[in-house]
Amino acid sequence: MASDYRCVGCGFRVKSLFIQYSPGNIRLMKCGNCKEVADEYIECERMIIFIDLILHRPKVYRHVLYNAINPETVNIQHLLWKLVLAYLLLDSSLKIVKDRSFLLRRTDQGWSFTESSGLMSVKVLIGVLSANVAFIFSFAIAAKGLLNEVSRRREILMGILVSSYFKIFLLTMLVWEFPMSVIFIVDILVLTSNSMALKDA
Incomplete structure (x- = not known):
């Protein structure tokens, strides 16, 4: 072996x-x-x-x-599921930061949930899941066309999930206010990190 x-x-x-x-x-x-x-x-x-x-x-x-x-x-299958869950949670935080004005209302004490927060939370969840399913589906089609080996697909998926660590910085935007350009910078860093990981995967 x-x-x-x-x-x-x-x-x-x-x-x-x-x-x-x-x-x-x-x-x-x-x-x-x-x-x-x-x-x-x-x-x-x-x-x-x-x-x-x-x-x-x-x-x-x-x-x-x-x-x-x-x-x-390490059980690779369990690690992949944990990474997928973390990836989805970080994407949800990004969506919450982008849609903060719909979910939260600014008060003297800080941010508080609006009346329609429950409905917006469901919309955030559906949006994040559908965007990531579309990404994984398009990725699977591209991987099937470019790579015939199943083991390589798992390596590439692991590379994408691990190299998306820059999304951790989005959690700070849930606590502190930053300009929306920070999201764009984090997205660029995630893409460049993904490209570095895929080059070696």
């Missing part, structure tokens, strides 16, 4: 990323193709990995998509 680990430099498959001699004493393996260390992010803290994700470094995307998620210890 071929290894799912990849060299973060060239994307070549490697058997293992490190050898552990004792707890805390490891030696990083080198890639057989480019002769560089296969994955230097193993020794990095999560904050450095997150910063490199924000900076759109291709190596960190390969680390996160291929080396950080171990299929032997």
Whole structure:
């Protein structure tokens, strides 16, 4: 069975990323193709990995998509469902921020729900679900036309979901007021992040 680990430099498959001699004493393996260390992010803290994700470094995307998620210890199917749920919740927050004037009313104490909030909440949910179903349906058609391998479709879906992490910043817009241009900037960052992940998927 071929290894799912990849060299973060060239994307070549490697058997293992490190050898552990004792707890805390490891030696990083080198890639057989480019002769560089296969994955230097193993020794990095999560904050450095997150910063490199924000900076759109291709190596960190390969680390996160291929080396950080171990299929032997993580149930990929459950992880995909959790990522889909988080993705839909973040999209819902974006829709709420865009339609805040319909859902919320400004008072002296802050924001309060309007009388039609329940109906608008249902509309937000239907809008988010229909937009994402349309996106996934068009994605599935494109993937079927471009890729015949089912396993590649799962990798690409995982890449899109993981690389949409910029949507987390939309949660701050539920608490603080920002100009609507921030949504456009976050959307651009999500698209560029998705393109980086899909390039390596």
